[in-house]
Amino acid sequence: xxxxxxxxxxxxxxxxxxxxxxxxxxxxxxxxxxxxxxxxxxxxxxxxxxxxxxxxxxxxxxxxxxxxxxxxxxxxxxxxxxxxxxxxxxxxxxxxxxxxxxxxxxxxxxxxxxxxxxxxxxxxxxxxxxxxxxxxxxxxxxxxxxxxxxxxxxxxxxxxxxxxxxxxxxxxxxxxxxxxxxxxxxxxxxxxxxxxxxxxxxxxxxxxxxxxxxxxxxxxxxxxxxxxxxxxxxxxxxxxxxxxxxxxxxxxxxxxxxxxxxxxxxxxxxxxxxxxxxxxxxxxxxxxxxxxxxxxxxxxxxxxxxxxxxxxxxxxxxxxxxxxxxxxxxxxxxxxxxxxxxxxxxxxxxxxxxxxxxxxxxxxxxxxxxxxxxxxxxxxxxxxxxxxxxxxxxxxxxxxxxxxxxxxxxxxxxxxxxxxxxxxxxxxxxxxxxxxxxxxx
Numbered sequence: 001x002x003x004x005x006x007x008x009x010x011x012x013x014x015x016x017x018x019x020x021x022x023x024x025x026x027x028x029x030x031x032x033x034x035x036x037x038x039x040x041x042x043x044x045x046x047x048x049x050x051x052x053x054x055x056x057x058x059x060x061x062x063x064x065x066x067x068x069x070x071x072x073x074x075x076x077x078x079x080x081x082x083x084x085x086x087x088x089x090x091x092x093x094x095x096x097x098x099x100x101x102x103x104x105x106x107x108x109x110x111x112x113x114x115x116x117x118x119x120x121x122x123x124x125x126x127x128x129x130x131x132x133x134x135x136x137x138x139x140x141x142x143x144x145x146x147x148x149x150x151x152x153x154x155x156x157x158x159x160x161x162x163x164x165x166x167x168x169x170x171x172x173x174x175x176x177x178x179x180x181x182x183x184x185x186x187x188x189x190x191x192x193x194x195x196x197x198x199x200x201x202x203x204x205x206x207x208x209x210x211x212x213x214x215x216x217x218x219x220x221x222x223x224x225x226x227x228x229x230x231x232x233x234x235x236x237x238x239x240x241x242x243x244x245x246x247x248x249x250x251x252x253x254x255x256x257x258x259x260x261x262x263x264x265x266x267x268x269x270x271x272x273x274x275x276x277x278x279x280x281x282x283x284x285x286x287x288x289x290x291x292x293x294x295x296x297x298x299x300x301x302x303x304x305x306x307x308x309x310x311x312x313x314x315x316x317x318x319x320x321x322x323x324x325x326x327x328x329x330x331x332x333x334x335x336x337x338x339x340x341x342x343x344x345x346x347x348x349x350x351x352x353x354x355x356x357x358x359x360x361x362x363x364x365x366x367x368x369x370x371x372x373x374x375x376x377x378x379x380x381x382x383x384x385x386x387x388x389x390x391x392x393x394x395x396x397x398x399x400x401x402x403x404x405x406x407x408x409x410x411x412x413x414x415x416x417x418x419x420x421x422x423x424x425x426x427x428x429x430x431x432x433x434x435x436x437x438x439x440x441x
Contacts, residue, residue, distance in 0.1 A: 003140075003143065003145060003279075003280030003283060003284065004273075004276040004277045004279070004280040005276075006145040006146040006148075006149035007140065007145045007149070007275075007276040007279050007280060008272055008273060008276035009149050009152075009153070010136075010145070010148055010149040010152040010153070011272045011275060011276055012272060013149075013152040013153050013155065013156040014152055015268070015269075015272070016156050016159075017155075017156065017159050017185065017188075018040060020156075020159055020160055020163050020181075021036050021040070021163055021167070021178075021181040021184075021185075022036065022037070024163050024164060024167040024168060024181065025167060025177065025178050025181060027168060028167055028168060028175060028177045028178070029177065031110055031111060031114060031177075032114070032167070032177035032178040033178075034111050035111055035114040035115050035118050035177070035178040035179075036118070036178040036181055038111065038115050039114075039115045039118035039119055039122065039178065039182070040122075041243065042095075042098070042115070042119060043095065043119060043122050043126075044239070045236075045239060045240065045243065046091045046094065046095065046126070047091070047126065047129060047130075048235050048236065048239045049091075049232050049233075049235060049236035049239070050087045050088070050090075050091050050126075050130055050232060051130065051133050051232075051235060052228060052231035052232030052233070052234060052235035052236070053083060053084075053087055053224070053225065053228030053229065053231065053232045054080060054083070054084050054087075054130055054133040054134045054136075054137055054228070055133070055137055055228070055231055055235075056137075056224050056225075056227040056228035056231050056365075056370075057076060057077070057080045057134055057137035057138055057141065057224065058137040058138075058140055058141045058279065058282065058283060058286070059141070059227065059282060059283075059286040059365050059366045059367075059368060060076055060141070060223065060224060060227065060286075060368075061073050061076055061077070061137065061138050061141030061142060062140075062141040062142070062282070062283045062284075062285075062286030062287045062290065062366070063286045063287070063289055063290030063368075064076065064141075064290060065141060065142045065143070065287055065290065066286065066287030066288055066289065066290030066291040066293075067290035067291055067292065068291075069290070070208045070209050070210070071208075071209065071210040073138070073141075073142065073209040074206075074209035074210040074211040074212065075210075075214070075217070075220055076138075076220060076223075076224070077134070077138045077200075077209065077211060078211065078212070078213070078214050079214075079216065079217055079220040079221050079224060080134040080137070080138065080224060081131050081134050082216045082221065083134075083221055083224055083225070083228070084127070084130035084131045084133065084134045085127055085130075085131065087130055088126045088127035088129075088130045088131075089127075091123075091126050091130075092123045092124075092126050092127075095119045095120065095122065095123035095126070096119075096120055096123045098115065098116045098119040098120070099116040102115060102116055114177075114178060114179070117179050118178050118179055118182045119182075121179055121182040121183050121186060122182040122185060122186065124186045125182070125185050125186035125189045125190070128186070128189035128190035128191075128192065128193040128194075129189040129192075129193075131193045131197075132151075132189060132192045132193040132196055135148065135193065135196035135197065135200065136148045136196075138200075139196075140279055140280075140283055141283055141286070143283065143284075143287070144205070145279075145280075147196075147199065148196065151192050151195055151196055151199075152192070154195070155188050155189075155191065155192045158187075158188050158191060159184055159185065159188045162183075162184035162187055162188065163180065163181050163184040163185075165180075166180030166181065166183050166184050167180040167181050167184070168180075226368075227365065227368055227370050230370035230371045230373075230374040231365060231370050231374075233374045233378075234361070234370065234373050234374040234377050237374070237377040237378055237381055237382060238377060238381060241381040241382055241385055241386050241411070241414075242264070242411075244386045245260075245385075245386065245389060245407045245408075245411060246260065246261075246264065248389070248390060248393065248394075248407060249404045249407065251394075252403055252404055255333070255335040255336050255339055256339050256403065256404050258331065258333065258335075258336035258339065258340075259336050259337070259338070259339025259340040259341075259342070259343060259404070260339070260340075260343065260404050262327060262330040262331060262336065262337075262340040263340050263343040263344065263346075263347050263408075265330070266319070266326065266330075266347065267347055267350060267351060267354075270315050270319065270347075270351050271351070271354060271355075271358075273311055273315065273355075274308050274311065274312060274354070274355035274358050274359060275358060277304060277307060277308050277311065277359060278304070278308070278358045278359045278361070278362035278363075279362065280304075281300065281301065281303075281304030281305075281308075281359060281362060281363060281366075282304075282362035282363060282365060282366040283366075284300045284304075285297045285300045285301045285304070285363055285366040285367075286366040286367075288300055289366065289367060297366075297367075301363040301366070301426070304359050304363065305356065305359050305360065305363070305423065308355050308356060308358070308359040309352075309355065309356055311355070312351055312352045312354075312355035312356070313352065315351060315355075316348040316351055316352055319344065319347065319348065319351075320344065320345075320348055323341060323344045324341070327340045327341055327344075339404075342405060343404065343405060343408055346405060346408035346409055346411075346412055347408070349412040349416070350408060350411060350412045350415060353412060353415035353416040353418070353419045354415050354419075356419035356422075356423065357415055357418040357419035357422050357423075360373075360419060360422035360423045360425075360426060361373040361377075361422055363426055364422065364425065364426055372422070372425055373422060376418050376421045376422055376425075377418060380414040380415070380417045380418040380421070381411075381414050381415075381418065383414075384410060384413060384414040384417060385410050385411040385413070385414030385415075386410075388410040388413070388414070389406055389407035389408075389409070389410035389411060390407070392406035392407070392409065392410055393405075393406035393407045
């Protein structure tokens with residue numbers, strides 16, 4: 001938990017970026033709020049998908065660190081920055097030219113124009129954001145999550161100040177609305193990257209990694225991408241499956257959609273703890289693998305799974321006990337609150353199985369096994385969760401249509417299936433218990 005705590009604080013700081021812009025854009029105008037909501041969801045889909053590749057640096061670096069191959073960490077870090085830059089260049093294209101495809105979403109004309117401007121500005125944040133995620137992955141891999149946590153907290157403070165001035169106006173500057181929030185995010189992400197880059201150049205801890213400038217090296221990039229590409233696909237499958245449910249829920253009316261959004265946001269908050277635990281577990285497991293200690297790696301992985309299940313159960317119990325007051329913090333509309341409360345039982349199962357499958361996925365990635373989680377996520381989250389949820393919610397597959405509850409039910413079933421398959425996959429591979437061939441990069 002010592003590793004997980006700073007990761008958790010950093011995750012909450014990152015989530016707060018969107019909360020700040022939501023509150024301030026809501027004060028600006030309804031159009032700005034709609035622009036920020038739609039624009040940020042589009043940007044996040046691109047960012048999360050590409051972030052999976054940079055996250056591959058964590059197990060690679062952790063194995064090097066555990067095995068004492070310190071100069072290999074420097075080479076991996078530098079090539080990871082190059083990879084992040086290349087990925088950002090590709091990801092910027094659909095954002096910079098969003099005006100060409102936004103009409104397909106059939107948003108109101110004024111929102112469509114504003115979202116195109118918003119994405120053009122936020123596209124400039126993508127290189128800084130992805131290169132900072134590379135710095136994040138390397139620091140968690142060498143058991144220094146407190147470094148990036150401190151940067152993220154400082155970034156949040158800067159984000160609050162800049163967003164207030166640029167969205168609402170101040171210090172002689174006119175209010176720019178949602179576009180101002182995008183500009184603030186762009187400045188903050190580049191500041192985070194530059195601060196992280198400077199810190200790693202000056203701090204004596206990193207001198208032994210022999211970090212120096214180098215041109216792209218295909219052997220190292222190939223090693224990162226071999227793990228990073230399936231991780232990106234897996235991240236994208238998880239993100240888009242939940243986005244699909246939100247889009248389907250929008251068909252059921254504003255109060256149903258409101259209840260769904262309340263529970264979805266609560267699920268995202270609850271997810272931060274198992275996510276932080278997963279990163280910490282994967283880091284320590286990968287370090288043990290790199291050190292040639294498969295017994296310690298297995299014990300670390302199993303301990304992470306047990307703690308993840310326990311923490312998820314306690315979280316579920318807390319949410320269930322305080323469900324009324326918690327929903328009351330989100331909304332005072334009785335219809336929205338009623339819809340949200342009917343989904344809380346599904347949230348309980350959803351979170352428990354989501355925590356287990358997340359820890360199991362990260363454990364497998366610590367062993368550089370990323371294809372299995374991707375295949376399982378595709379089959380479970382989309383095949384069972386989205387398709388099955390649609391059939392039950394709208395198609396009357398089991399009697400009358402279940403509505404949004406049917407989608408939450410099938411997502412819970414999908415996550416239970418994913419958790420069982422991922423944990424079973426890990427426990428069923430004896431070579432993971434006996435030995436491991438460390439990375440040679």
